[in-house]
Amino acid sequence: MANWLADFPHLDSELLRALKKTIDEGFRAFTRAYGDAIESFFDPLHFFLVHAERFMTETPWPIILGLVALVSWLASRNWKIVVSAVAILLAIGFLDMWEDTMKTISMIFVCTVLSILVGIPIGIAMARSNRMQKIVNPILDVMQTMPSFVYLIPVVMLLGIGKVPGLIAVVIYAIPPVIRLTNLGIRLVDKDVLEAADAFGASPWQRLTKVQMPLALPTIMAGINQTIMMALAMVVIASMIGVQGLGQPVLKAIANQYFTLGIFNGLAIVGIAIIFDRVSQAYGKRLQKHLEVVHG
Amino acid sequence: MAEATPGLGIEIRHLYKVFGRDPVGHVELAKQGISKTELNEKYGHVLGLRDISISMPAGGIQVIMGLSGSGKSTLIRHINRLIEPTAGEVLIGGQDVVKMDDQALREFRRHQTAMVFQKFALLPHRTVLENTVFGLEIQGKPRSMQEQAARYWIERVGLKGFEDSYPNQLSGGMQQRVGLARALANDAPILLMDEAYSALDPLIRVDMQTVLLDLQKEIRKTIVFITHDLDEALRLGDRIAILRDGEVIQQGSSQEIVLNPADEYIANFVKEVNRGRVVQVEAIMQPLSAGVTPNVTATAGTTLEEAMSLLSAAQSYELAVVDDNGSRLGMVDMQGIMAAISRSETPRPAAKPTLVKHVG
Ligand SMILES: Nc1ncnc2c1ncn2[C@@H]1O[C@H](COP(=O)(O)OP(=O)(O)OP(=O)(O)O)[C@@H](O)[C@H]1O
Ligand SMILES: [Mg+2]
Numbered sequence: 001m002a003n004w005l006a007d008f009p010h011l012d013s014e015l016l017r018a019l020k021k022t023i024d025e026g027f028r029a030f031t032r033a034y035g036d037a038i039e040s041f042f043d044p045l046h047f048f049l050v051h052a053e054r055f056m057t058e059t060p061w062p063i064i065l066g067l068v069a070l071v072s073w074l075a076s077r078n079w080k081i082v083v084s085a086v087a088i089l090l091a092i093g094f095l096d097m098w099e100d101t102m103k104t105i106s107m108i109f110v111c112t113v114l115s116i117l118v119g120i121p122i123g124i125a126m127a128r129s130n131r132m133q134k135i136v137n138p139i140l141d142v143m144q145t146m147p148s149f150v151y152l153i154p155v156v157m158l159l160g161i162g163k164v165p166g167l168i169a170v171v172i173y174a175i176p177p178v179i180r181l182t183n184l185g186i187r188l189v190d191k192d193v194l195e196a197a198d199a200f201g202a203s204p205w206q207r208l209t210k211v212q213m214p215l216a217l218p219t220i221m222a223g224i225n226q227t228i229m230m231a232l233a234m235v236v237i238a239s240m241i242g243v244q245g246l247g248q249p250v251l252k253a254i255a256n257q258y259f260t261l262g263i264f265n266g267l268a269i270v271g272i273a274i275i276f277d278r279v280s281q282a283y284g285k286r287l288q289k290h291l292e293v294v295h296g
Numbered sequence: 297m298a299e300a301t302p303g304l305g306i307e308i309r310h311l312y313k314v315f316g317r318d319p320v321g322h323v324e325l326a327k328q329g330i331s332k333t334e335l336n337e338k339y340g341h342v343l344g345l346r347d348i349s350i351s352m353p354a355g356g357i358q359v360i361m362g363l364s365g366s367g368k369s370t371l372i373r374h375i376n377r378l379i380e381p382t383a384g385e386v387l388i389g390g391q392d393v394v395k396m397d398d399q400a401l402r403e404f405r406r407h408q409t410a411m412v413f414q415k416f417a418l419l420p421h422r423t424v425l426e427n428t429v430f431g432l433e434i435q436g437k438p439r440s441m442q443e444q445a446a447r448y449w450i451e452r453v454g455l456k457g458f459e460d461s462y463p464n465q466l467s468g469g470m471q472q473r474v475g476l477a478r479a480l481a482n483d484a485p486i487l488l489m490d491e492a493y494s495a496l497d498p499l500i501r502v503d504m505q506t507v508l509l510d511l512q513k514e515i516r517k518t519i520v521f522i523t524h525d526l527d528e529a530l531r532l533g534d535r536i537a538i539l540r541d542g543e544v545i546q547q548g549s550s551q552e553i554v555l556n557p558a559d560e561y562i563a564n565f566v567k568e569v570n571r572g573r574v575v576q577v578e579a580i581m582q583p584l585s586a587g588v589t590p591n592v593t594a595t596a597g598t599t600l601e602e603a604m605s606l607l608s609a610a611q612s613y614e615l616a617v618v619d620d621n622g623s624r625l626g627m628v629d630m631q632g633i634m635a636a637i638s639r640s641e642t643p644r645p646a647a648k649p650t651l652v653k654h655v656g
Contacts, residue, residue, distance in 0.1 A: 210419075
């Protein structure tokens with residue numbers, strides 16, 4: 001039998017090795033040249049992260065509990081959600097995972113803020129131009145299907161190990177839903193209402209801020225909710241490159257076969273996922289309250 | 297706030313609209329009189345409007361009527377240029393809307409026009425009050441002034457007490473009152489209403505017509521009102537234009553259209569109309585005959601129905617038609633009125649109605 005049938009015809013191994021080597025070396029050279037500049041570009045992020053973490057870990061726990069209760073109440077106006085959020089945090093604290101949980105929460109918080117700041121403008125740009133949508137959509141597809149370990153590599157090469165590279169990896173992984181649902185939400189805004197805004201002489205900016213964004217907000221909230229969930233799913237992987245929090249004990253548990261340690265920390269991640277999910281969903285629902293058309 | 301803004305006349309001249317990939321390349325065909333069907337089947341373009349020329353005087357209600365798909369919405373959207381014309385002019389206060397740049401168009405829409413929509417098009421995330429201030433907010437008026445105007449108009453359209461309700465908590469009729477208040481708060485000389493009342497049930501509809509007519513007595517805006525309901529058209533319209541397949545087939549006062557329908561199509565339309573409510577006494581009056589001195593008088597403009605109730609109240613047989621100064625123009629008798637209403641006899645118009653008939 002012909003050799004080429006049994007063995008897939010492939011590039012010459014030497015050539016392939018050379019190719020990979022060139023790309024890697026090119027990237028390394030790029031890192032050597034610009035790594036520092038890029039790192040200092042992300043300095044504000046580092047600052048933000050460190051302060052968020054310091055706030056969460058150094059504030060006395062009763063105040064944090066009170067804050068969580070307050071925020072859940074303001075967002076959901078639902079006592080059940082407030083009570084379960086507090087109960088989950090109490091259980092976590094009781095099992096001595098308070099510090100790691102606070103680190104994770106601060107990381108998720110910073111990551112969500114960053115995703116919103118970057119994602120919403122991109123989503124708006126996509127909603128405004130079909131060409132932009134055609135360009136961005138496939139990129140988002142790749143970002144979502146690429147195994148999350150893979151983009152740890154360039155991030156680590158560029159920025160090394162630490163909080164900021166971890167954060168960036170998490171944001172890249174978690175940002176697509178915000179972008180997609182911002183785009184979708186704006187595109188779904190009722191044409192009649194937009195026409196009314198035009199008829200009253202609204203400028204493009206007024207259209208965006210007074211009509212499109214408010215009407216798209218519930219959809220955008222759904223995107224933010226998904227982003228938070230995806231960021232939490234990345235917590236363990238991100239801990240491989242130095243992100244502190246609940247992910248690290250899990251990694252340790254895997255390496256040393258500490259079953260209970262793994263389960264406890266895993267459950268703590270689930271616990272905060274539930275809190276984030278319920279609170280943000282309830283908020284989204286409240287936003288939606290007046291949007292559905294009953295009459296007319 | 298309630299004082300009348302002087303109306304602004306609207307002058308539409310030779311307006312054409314072709315929908316499709318290459319409207320400009322096909323407008324010539326439309327000018328040469330190709331039929332709507334042929335343009336669609338052979339060239340894949342839709343004829344929206346053909347050679348529309350209508351002159352709408354300031355301060356009056358111009359009704360545009362026609363069946364579904366006749367181009368009514370397309371036409372009214374040319375007045376504030378929500379749709380770009382393929383050819384033609386839309387002159388408002390002497391300014392051609394078609395030639396305005398973006399900035400000028402925005403200013404024009406903010407200050408000269410306001411619009412009420414068939415499907416209300418309210419902002420669902422805003423309360424009644426917040427919806428009503430919308431136009432003024434877009435204009436950048438101070439908040440206190442926005443609210444003052446909004447509260448005034450909310451009260452005028454009969455929604456006092458609902459300022460903080462959301463649109464989805466209101467019935468259709470109430471939502472359209474919000475739409476009307478939002479448009480009136482804008483205090484623009486031109487009010488565009490695209491089938492504003494078509495989504496309402498008949499009783500509420502008549503109610504809303506009354507609201508509009510009462511308001512119009514003081515606001516004296518130039519109102520363009522679209523409907524496919526003849527009764528509504530006759531009740532509201534100072535002037536009526538009838539569209540079919542994107543062309544004006546007749547325009548004139550209600551009376552002119554009822555008395556002299558331009559063609560079979562319109563004749564069918566007006567067949568069922570209560571002529572007593574539309575036809576005015578001077579249309580059937582006869583010269584004063586010597587010796588007869590009616591003791592009942594009616595001013596020109598009185599409808600036959602009103603004349604009949606005047607006569608029966610006075611138990612009289614004939615009445616004199618007088619002008620505003622009280623001088624007698626002619627007379628009308630009961631028999632003439634009955635005949636005109638039942639159409640057993642062609643009425644004799646006093647003055648020849650000026651009908652613009654476009655050959656389609
Ligand atoms: N964007 C468009 N593209 C193609 N054809 C259009 C477009 N808008 C309107 N038309 C066509 O123009 C014609 C007039 O439409 P228009 O909406 O003005 O009718 P209308 O008189 O308002 O009807 P209705 O009473 O149903 O509201 C129709 O044949 C319609 O199919
Ligand atoms: Mg229409």
